[in-house]
Amino acid sequence: MNTLSYGLLSLLTKNSRSGYELMQHIQPFWSAKHSQIYPLLAQLEQKGHVAFVHVPQSDKPDKKVYSITEQGKDALRGWIAEPTDEPVTRDELALKVYCIGLVDKEQAKKMLAVRELYYKKKKERFNLLMDKIQQGSEKPLDQLDIGDDAFGMYVLVHKATMKVDTDLYWCEWMKEKLK
Amino acid sequence: MNTLSYGLLSLLTKNSRSGYELMQHIQPFWSAKHSQIYPLLAQLEQKGHVAFVHVPQSDKPDKKVYSITEQGKDALRGWIAEPTDEPVTRDELALKVYCIGLVDKEQAKKMLAVRELYYKKKKERFNLLMDKIQQGSEKPLDQLDIGDDAFGMYVLVHKATMKVDTDLYWCEWMKEKLK
DNA sequence: TGTTTATATGTCAATAATGACATAAAGGAG
DNA sequence: CTCCTTTATGTCATTATTGACATATAAACA
Numbered sequence: 065m066n067t068l069s070y071g072l073l074s075l076l077t078k079n080s081r082s083g084y085e086l087m088q089h090i091q092p093f094w095s096a097k098h099s100q101i102y103p104l105l106a107q108l109e110q111k112g113h114v115a116f117v118h119v120p121q122s123d124k125p126d127k128k129v130y131s132i133t134e135q136g137k138d139a140l141r142g143w144i145a146e147p148t149d150e151p152v153t154r155d156e157l158a159l160k161v162y163c164i165g166l167v168d169k170e171q172a173k174k175m176l177a178v179r180e181l182y183y184k185k186k187k188e189r190f191n192l193l194m195d196k197i198q199q200g201s202e203k204p205l206d207q208l209d210i211g212d213d214a215f216g217m218y219v220l221v222h223k224a225t226m227k228v229d230t231d232l233y234w235c236e237w238m239k240e241k242l243k
Numbered sequence: 244m245n246t247l248s249y250g251l252l253s254l255l256t257k258n259s260r261s262g263y264e265l266m267q268h269i270q271p272f273w274s275a276k277h278s279q280i281y282p283l284l285a286q287l288e289q290k291g292h293v294a295f296v297h298v299p300q301s302d303k304p305d306k307k308v309y310s311i312t313e314q315g316k317d318a319l320r321g322w323i324a325e326p327t328d329e330p331v332t333r334d335e336l337a338l339k340v341y342c343i344g345l346v347d348k349e350q351a352k353k354m355l356a357v358r359e360l361y362y363k364k365k366k367e368r369f370n371l372l373m374d375k376i377q378q379g380s381e382k383p384l385d386q387l388d389i390g391d392d393a394f395g396m397y398v399l400v401h402k403a404t405m406k407v408d409t410d411l412y413w414c415e416w417m418k419e420k421l422k
Numbered sequence: 423t424g425t426t427t428a429t430a431t432g433t434c435a436a437t438a439a440t441g442a443c444a445t446a447a448a449g450g451a452g
Numbered sequence: 453c454t455c456c457t458t459t460a461t462g463t464c465a466t467t468a469t470t471g472a473c474a475t476a477t478a479a480a481c482a
Contacts, residue, residue: 245467245468246468247468247469274469275469276469276470276471278469278470278471278472279468279469279470300477300478302477302478302479303477303478304477304478305477
């Protein structure tokens, strides 16, 4: 089983979700298209790690809502115990910045402005996410501990927020450099 | 041509390098194995974007040293002008942390300690890199501008250092949370 | 003298991931 | 009533990436 399969199981420990919802919610942690997720869900179902029910909807098309099974949770615990792969980042902008001297300052500024906007939107999404986590929690977020359901999500969104702030700080610093 | 091909061309704008060296030096910005790089170099050579010479070595096996051609530089400029893909990060640890409540606090701490060590080693490598950039530059690094050869590398290593500091800060914060 | 490690280049099968194509239901805009 | 968007699920060809296999040189180490 690949990492994304375990990632889907991870999400399902908190909520039962459709493939479409899983695709949306896994994005901050692992980028994947629906064309990768649907076949994996079918595999997981065949192995007995998840089960699904058809859920009719009146306002939207019907969906298949998946839940994790006890067997799935066991698989998950086994995976967590294994050594963790190192993170992989691939950023086309970094490669472009490396040889930024090939183009003029104006083009460079424009390129970085586009990326800055991307980071700002990302930050906005994390802020909304954090609000949503707070709304679903009885405790104030900074009092959550490992036993609380929202703990994992909270600490990850906190990390993501810190990192995007760092990215934005770098963009500001770059604007000074390119002045 | 894929992004990695342009990445290889980007590196070659600064130095002529062998495939092996390219593999080592592109790691901080784009993770790739030699089995992906060698075929791409052969492609780039066929297209006339790079040229190579055989360089005999007495202390080590002989190597093929690639240089970017004018045609390759034109291709690069065209690529930089195109819209830039959004960055992709895939971090298995994030998926594990999401459902960290499945395992006990001790196992969670151990997992994060391994990652913290990884970040510390990474930071050390960036510090050494920054020293090396300074040694190769006449100006103090904070006075470099877009026209200087080392500018791109400098601003990228600066970014990477800031980000790994953020990661380490998060690790410290997590240790408090798991106390 | 044999073993391991780093350097160096390559191929190829398998896996991971994307992009294009396909279908369909429901809501909203015009 | 038609077009567009969002939700929803799926397949399939292509591309990207990895991991295994293969070979060779030279240094370091035992």
